[in-house]
Amino acid sequence: MSPDAVVVGSGPNGLAAAITLARAGVSTLVREAQAVGGGLRSADLTLPGFTHDVCSAVHPLALTSPVFRSLPLADHGLEWIQPPAALAHPFDDGSAAVLERSLDQTARGLGPGGDDWRRLHAPFVGVWDRLSHDVLAPPLRPPRHPFLMARFALRGLRSATGLARGLHGERARALFAGNAAHSFLPLESPGSGAFGLLLSVAGHAVGWPIPRGGSQHVADALAAYFRSLGGEIVTGAPVEHLDELRPARVVLLDLSPRQVLRLAGEKLSGGYRRALTRYRFGAAAFKLDWALDGPVPWTAEACTRAATVHLGGTLEEVAASEAAHNSGTVHQRPFVLFVQPTLFDGSRAPDGRHTAWAYCHVPNRYTGDVSERIEQQVERFAPGFRDRVLARSVLTPADLERRNANLIGGDINGGMMDLRQVFARPVARPTPYRTPLKGVYLCSASTPPGGGVHGMCGYHAARVALADLR
Numbered sequence: 001m002s003p004d005a006v007v008v009g010s011g012p013n014g015l016a017a018a019i020t021l022a023r024a025g026v027s028t029l030v031r032e033a034q035a036v037g038g039g040l041r042s043a044d045l046t047l048p049g050f051t052h053d054v055c056s057a058v059h060p061l062a063l064t065s066p067v068f069r070s071l072p073l074a075d076h077g078l079e080w081i082q083p084p085a086a087l088a089h090p091f092d093d094g095s096a097a098v099l100e101r102s103l104d105q106t107a108r109g110l111g112p113g114g115d116d117w118r119r120l121h122a123p124f125v126g127v128w129d130r131l132s133h134d135v136l137a138p139p140l141r142p143p144r145h146p147f148l149m150a151r152f153a154l155r156g157l158r159s160a161t162g163l164a165r166g167l168h169g170e171r172a173r174a175l176f177a178g179n180a181a182h183s184f185l186p187l188e189s190p191g192s193g194a195f196g197l198l199l200s201v202a203g204h205a206v207g208w209p210i211p212r213g214g215s216q217h218v219a220d221a222l223a224a225y226f227r228s229l230g231g232e233i234v235t236g237a238p239v240e241h242l243d244e245l246r247p248a249r250v251v252l253l254d255l256s257p258r259q260v261l262r263l264a265g266e267k268l269s270g271g272y273r274r275a276l277t278r279y280r281f282g283a284a285a286f287k288l289d290w291a292l293d294g295p296v297p298w299t300a301e302a303c304t305r306a307a308t309v310h311l312g313g314t315l316e317e318v319a320a321s322e323a324a325h326n327s328g329t330v331h332q333r334p335f336v337l338f339v340q341p342t343l344f345d346g347s348r349a350p351d352g353r354h355t356a357w358a359y360c361h362v363p364n365r366y367t368g369d370v371s372e373r374i375e376q377q378v379e380r381f382a383p384g385f386r387d388r389v390l391a392r393s394v395l396t397p398a399d400l401e402r403r404n405a406n407l408i409g410g411d412i413n414g415g416m417m418d419l420r421q422v423f424a425r426p427v428a429r430p431t432p433y434r435t436p437l438k439g440v441y442l443c444s445a446s447t448p449p450g451g452g453v454h455g456m457c458g459y460h461a462a463r464v465a466l467a468d469l470r
């Protein structure tokens, strides 16, 4: 019998959508072009026995997500590991700023900027549960907690450099800048401050955890729970045209607007088609993974307390790096996001061996090779790192897109996350998930609240679909 609903794509949003439908009693099939998981896949990218996260690695948003928190994922094999600190940010003098779980401990380590750090983040840490509900909801709907959201927006709408310069001292400014740089935006742009604020507050409130065994375990737990509800997943089954999915009453597309145009462009009305065509993709990731014969030899001891390490030096340097890729080049010393999961999860490599994951930002569809610059940034803060490398994997923007068709030109967020596209994602409506085609919905990171592993795009889209079904 054919299912009532088909979800195309098994990324975190596709799986969250499928689970939401299945939980409501709708028979649901997921069709996936590759293996299960989208941005949650792990693979032996370097040597046998070394497990690497191909895309996402660190999951403050998954732990925050209202939908993931409502699911019995631990019963399906998911275990979170919390490193002692969320994040370390080393400097050339051999010290490091550390985003600790405790706001006070973080502030104590930031010298003159400590009190400013506390003042900026304290209003949101204790109320993260409430705030995250609104931050992870469609932006054109009335928030559940309007005063709290207004307070957050007043700060978050500012530029990252504006907010960072309000903090005293290089250490606090650099720590904030590194978090804001996750936006891929120029740090002078309005709204870039929100990313810094969001990730810092999440670090204090829920930590920056990693899943035991690799991110694939998040996908596998979601898939196992979905199957326990009677759902079916077919892998290695790319959908080429929307017509293949009929007679399902509901179709949810965990795809970017570019793919939706390819699958169904001729069926879409002119206005909607134009909106999808105008939708902009952002800068790309250039990614390296390493198999190592020992832990990373950091100069700053504090870097061994966190899975995530931001390699970029001062606020000015991070801002210059983000400005470079936004104007079509790559900085000589690019800001590098670095993760060392095996310090806290020995299951991912043979005994005594380690893995590391890193990427820097490059222009969309960049064809150059920045491996050398990335490794020089690691060497800068961990001299001798290269002597520990047993094997490396290089994933260019084109490689990333080959592995997952949603990563257009290497964009990892499903489209640029500037202020305009936070609100028009991909269209400026309170329910941007509906398409003009009856029963067809978008549910990927190209809808609100956007990129990251939280599943909330899928959850919101499925709720709209369920309401329409009824």
Ligand SMILES: Cc1cc2nc3c(=O)[nH]c(=O)nc-3n(C[C@H](O)[C@H](O)[C@H](O)COP(=O)(O)OP(=O)(O)OC[C@H]3O[C@@H](n4cnc5c(N)ncnc54)[C@H](O)[C@@H]3O)c2cc1C
Pocket: 008, 009, 010, 011, 012, 013, 014, 015, 031, 032, 033, 034, 035, 036, 037, 038, 039, 040, 054, 055, 056, 057, 058, 059, 060, 061, 062, 237, 238, 239, 240, 254, 255, 259, 285, 287, 359, 400, 403, 404, 405, 406, 407, 411, 412, 413, 414, 443, 444, 445, 446, 450, 451, 452, 453, 454, 457
């Ligand atoms: C290098 C990198 C690092 C990242 N790091 C982090 C991180 O540390 N933390 C974090 O929270 N987020 C991170 N992200 C972002 C996160 O992975 C994405 O935002 C998230 O996976 C988006 O989920 P999604 O369900 O919208 O799409 P995806 O996860 O991209 O899933 C889309 C799925 O659709 C499938 N598909 C595409 N076309 C078709 C078709 N025609 N037919 C059938 N199936 C199709 C794809 O194969 C894929 O499985 C990272 C991403 C990358 C690439």
